[in-house]
Amino acid sequence: MPFPPSLARSLASFVLDDEQLSRLDELYFQDAGHGYDAFGMHPSFIALGQAIADPMYRRYFRVISTGHEHIPDVGPAIIASNHSGNVPLDGAMIWTDIIRKTNPPRVARAIADHFVPSLPWVGTLFARSGMVGGSRGNARTLIEAGEMLLIFPEGTPGIVKPFAKRYQLQKFRVGHTELAIRHGAPIVPVGVVGAEEQLPQLLVSRRLGKPLGVPELPIPAVPIPLPVRYRIYYGPPIPVHEDYTPDQADDPEVLKEAAGRVKAAVNDLIQRGLKERGGRIFA
Amino acid sequence: MKYTLKNVLVTGASTPVGERVIRRLIDDSRVDQILAVTSPKAPLTIPESDRLKAVPVDLRRERRVHSLLFGPAREMGVNVVVHTAMEPSASKEGSSVHAFNVQALRSIISLSERHPSVKRLVVRSAAEVYQFRNNLPVLISEEHELNMSRGAPQWVRDRVEADLTACTRMGLSPLQIVVLRMAEVVAPGTGSQMFDYLQSPVCFRPAGYDPMTNLMTLEDTAAALQRALHHDEQGVFNIPGADTLPLTACIRQWGRLGVPVPDGMLTPLYRVRARLTGREFRYGMNRRRFHYSGVLDGRRAAQVLGYIPSYPIAWPTA
Numbered sequence: 001m002p003f004p005p006s007l008a009r010s011l012a013s014f015v016l017d018d019e020q021l022s023r024l025d026e027l028y029f030q031d032a033g034h035g036y037d038a039f040g041m042h043p044s045f046i047a048l049g050q051a052i053a054d055p056m057y058r059r060y061f062r063v064i065s066t067g068h069e070h071i072p073d074v075g076p077a078i079i080a081s082n083h084s085g086n087v088p089l090d091g092a093m094i095w096t097d098i099i100r101k102t103n104p105p106r107v108a109r110a111i112a113d114h115f116v117p118s119l120p121w122v123g124t125l126f127a128r129s130g131m132v133g134g135s136r137g138n139a140r141t142l143i144e145a146g147e148m149l150l151i152f153p154e155g156t157p158g159i160v161k162p163f164a165k166r167y168q169l170q171k172f173r174v175g176h177t178e179l180a181i182r183h184g185a186p187i188v189p190v191g192v193v194g195a196e197e198q199l200p201q202l203l204v205s206r207r208l209g210k211p212l213g214v215p216e217l218p219i220p221a222v223p224i225p226l227p228v229r230y231r232i233y234y235g236p237p238i239p240v241h242e243d244y245t246p247d248q249a250d251d252p253e254v255l256k257e258a259a260g261r262v263k264a265a266v267n268d269l270i271q272r273g274l275k276e277r278g279g280r281i282f283a
Numbered sequence: 284m285k286y287t288l289k290n291v292l293v294t295g296a297s298t299p300v301g302e303r304v305i306r307r308l309i310d311d312s313r314v315d316q317i318l319a320v321t322s323p324k325a326p327l328t329i330p331e332s333d334r335l336k337a338v339p340v341d342l343r344r345e346r347r348v349h350s351l352l353f354g355p356a357r358e359m360g361v362n363v364v365v366h367t368a369m370e371p372s373a374s375k376e377g378s379s380v381h382a383f384n385v386q387a388l389r390s391i392i393s394l395s396e397r398h399p400s401v402k403r404l405v406v407r408s409a410a411e412v413y414q415f416r417n418n419l420p421v422l423i424s425e426e427h428e429l430n431m432s433r434g435a436p437q438w439v440r441d442r443v444e445a446d447l448t449a450c451t452r453m454g455l456s457p458l459q460i461v462v463l464r465m466a467e468v469v470a471p472g473t474g475s476q477m478f479d480y481l482q483s484p485v486c487f488r489p490a491g492y493d494p495m496t497n498l499m500t501l502e503d504t505a506a507a508l509q510r511a512l513h514h515d516e517q518g519v520f521n522i523p524g525a526d527t528l529p530l531t532a533c534i535r536q537w538g539r540l541g542v543p544v545p546d547g548m549l550t551p552l553y554r555v556r557a558r559l560t561g562r563e564f565r566y567g568m569n570r571r572r573f574h575y576s577g578v579l580d581g582r583r584a585a586q587v588l589g590y591i592p593s594y595p596i597a598w599p600t601a
Contacts, residue, residue, distance in 0.1 A: 118575075141421075141580070
């Protein structure tokens with residue numbers, strides 16, 4: 001970012017209280033020498049990111065979450081969630097929720113599509129907050145370093161799916177299961193309810209997305225996200241790393257089967273959330 | 284354990300990197316004789332002694348390289364060659380530059396393979412051989428994609444070709460070959476694009492981007508080369524520096540003012556700067572690394588060579 005970390009922290013202090021700021025000092029973080037990790041994450045910018053997300057998290061989307069006990073305190077882990085809402089606010093809310101609800105706080109390193117690091121300002125802000133581009137090498141390096149990854153196995157097809165297909169999971173890619181099996185990481189399934197209704201979509205345009213550097217640009221029916229209530233459910237970890245041996249990470253059938261288990265677990269959490277919510281989208 | 288003293292030939296001895304290596308070798312009790320190969324136009328600034336001998340050689344000419352290796356080097360019983368010579372200027376191009384950057388190394392390899400005493404070759408390569416792109420990992424391992432872009436300038440192409448020339452002989456040659464892909468050295472006379480970039484009071488950068496970069500010092504460069512020449516392993520190793528930081532922090536710590544401008548303006552802006560001031564920085568050459576992060580992964584060098592960057596940059600504003 002064009003401004004120094006000290007300024008980022010000062011800006012964050014306008015929104016976050018001293019307790020919230022001091023909690024972030026305990027963040028698990030591998031300093032590469034100048035206060036940043038090799039991927040560009042910096043604790044002061046995490047604080048700034050929290051400050052930016054805080055009003056949305058607490059007041060606008062009024063996030064309710066359960067099952068934090070399933071998030072490992074230490075060690076490698078993969079958070080696998082459904083993806084929806086046309087803009088990745090679901091990722092921002094999970095990221096915020098995990099930092100707020102884990103003690104000491106952990107940052108879920110979101111794995112974004114390749115185009116995200118190419119986006120000016122957005123790519124940089126996301127990188128400072130812990131996001132990395134979705135290359136195999138990045139994910140492997142982080143998981144080997146004992147980090148927790150936030151992966152949306154549906155990818156872009158999940159986030160840009162039409163309103164009529166809400167809460168219908170798209171095809172789960174298998175990369176996250178390969179990582180988990182090979183590197184001994186449990187997969188924590190997450191179901192997000194609410195994001196699907198935040199920005200109903202009119203259409204998706206590839207042509208309009210091209211100049212902006214995004215593969216598909218959703219055109220929403222409303223100018224800003226609706227104040228839906230977010231519900232985030234963390235399920236019990238799926239121990240794929242115990243059920244399969246690391247050399248099975250090269251077996252396409254095993255990966256497919258494991259991805260199927262994750263998809264079923266995420267779907268169960270979504271169905272539970274929908275049942276609990278009933279028709280109260282905004283309440 | 285008995286340790287055989289090394290006799291070392293260092294090319295590029297009159298460059299800042301070469302000189303720093305020689306100074307370290309003079310203080311190294313495991314090194315006996317040092318043969319410093321300088322450019323005919325730039326004599327060695329370190330005084331010669333009974334352990335240090337300087338020879339001016341035009342490495343572009345294979346016959347001269349032959350005379351060097353089978354003349355003074357054979358007499359001295361050189362068993363390790365440390366090749367650091369590489370044209371630093373990005374503005375110099377053509378067959379003569381290619382001969383110096385690539386053909387010289389090719390000659391050194393083929394002649395060393397049949398040399399009676401040379402057993403090991405340490406090649407100084409550069410991180411600039413790697414490709415930078417949004418879909419490539421931030422942490423650059425030795426298996427990372429190389430920059431084979433059609434539009435790459437000769438400065439990059441030559442470095443890639445020289446690197447691959449050494450790599451292709453690994454395991455096939457009786458020589459032990461080590462290629463050290465080093466992070467950019469921020470020092471004058473090293474061909475550092477970043478050093479040149481930071482010489483202006485105002486540093487223009489692409490608006491909206493702030494990639495992570497890794498930089499190193501001459502001292503770490505020399506330390507890595509010194510470690511490599513004493514080891515028995517061969518292979519390719521990334522050699523990162525001690526400073527990993529974003530571009531804006533780099534500009535700030537150098538005491539410069541960073542000004543974000545639209546990307547399209549930077550190439551002409553720096554072209555004009557180069558014309559007016561004779562500076563070497565070319566934005567087109569650095570465009571991708573001014574957009575996408577790339578940090579050398581030094582784990583292999585740490586495990587095998589025991590190299591850990593230890594000399595951070597003395598930032599002017601620190």
